[in-house]
Amino acid sequence: MRRSNRGLNRYRAEADNLLRMLLDERPKCITDINIQAGEDPVAVREVVMPLVRALKASTTLGISVCLGTLSPDLTRDLQEAGAAVYIIKFELANADLYRDLEAPGTLEERTNYIRWLAAEGWEISSGFIAGLPGQGIEATLENFRLADSLPLVGCSVSPFIPGDATPLASSESASLDLTLNCMAALRIMRPDWVIPAVSALNLAGPGSGYQRGLMAGANLCTINLTPERLREDYLLYRKDRFIMNEERILNAIQSVGCHPSTTSLAERFARHSPRSALITA
Helix, strand or coil: CCCCCCCCCCCCCCHHHEEEEHHHCCCCCCCCEECCCCHHHHHHHHHHHHHHHHHHHCCCCCEEECCCCCCCCHHHHHHHHHHEEECCCCEEECHHHHHHHHCCCCHHHHHHHHHHHCCCEEEEEEEEEEECCCCCCHHHHHHHHHHHHCCCCCHHHHHHHHCCCCCCCCCCCCCCHHHHHHHHHHHHCCEEEEEEECCHHHHHHHHHHHHHHHHHHHHCCCCCCCCCCHCCCCCCCCCCCCCHHHHHHHHHHHHHCCEEECCCHHHHHHHHCCCCEEEEE
C-alpha cells in the first residue's frame, strides 16, 4: 500500500455503505469494530468520523481506530465521537533501522504521539514486526524494551512478509518460530496485555500458524470485514493474503480449546482488566 506504488486503485469507502454492512451483515460474534485506513485526514473527517458516531449511537460495539498520526484536533474529535482504543504500531525500536526502512515519520515522533494519546485518555495498542531485514537479536530485544516502556494495553507481533511491490520484495520472510517466540515472551512479560493473533501468521506458517499464535499467548482475533470488491486494492502483504473470516476464526478458537468472549475491549478496559480480551479458555 506504500504511496509510491502506482499499481493500486486509490479510494475512500463510503461511510453509509460501511455502516449498512456493519449494522446488518456483521458476524454475530463480533464485539468490537476496528476502523483502519491510511494517514488520510480527509477520510477521517468524511468517512471515519460519521461512522464512529453512528456506531456509537446505534450499537454497543467497542470502537477502535488505526489511522496513523493525526492532528490533535482530529484525534480529540474521534474520541468525542465515541472511539475508545487507538491502535498505532511503532513497528521497530531501532531508530537507525526505522529511518533506513522509511517507516512513517521518525521513531521519536511515533512514540511521542503514543505517549500523547495516553495523556489524552486513549487506551493504546501498539506492535512491532519480527524478522525484518537487518534486525538482529539486539534490535529484536529493543522492541521489547520499548514496548514495555510505553503506556500500552496491548501489543502485536507481526512476522515480516515481503510485499510484492516493495524494495524488500526479494527479502526472506520471518520465521514463524521467531514470531511465536516473540509473542510468548510478550505474554510472559505482560500477562495483562491484549495480544492479537494476526492473519500473517498463516502466511509465515501455512495451515497452523494462526492456531499456534493462539497457543503462544494471543488472546484477540480479528475478522476481515473489508468489502470484497475493495480487498484487492487494500493490499497489506501480497495478493495471496490469507483472509480470516468468521468460520476460520471460530474454528481456530475452538481448535485450541477456547471460546469467544461476549465482552468488548472497551468494556474490559473500563473495568481495568484487559486480561483474556476476546477469547477465554
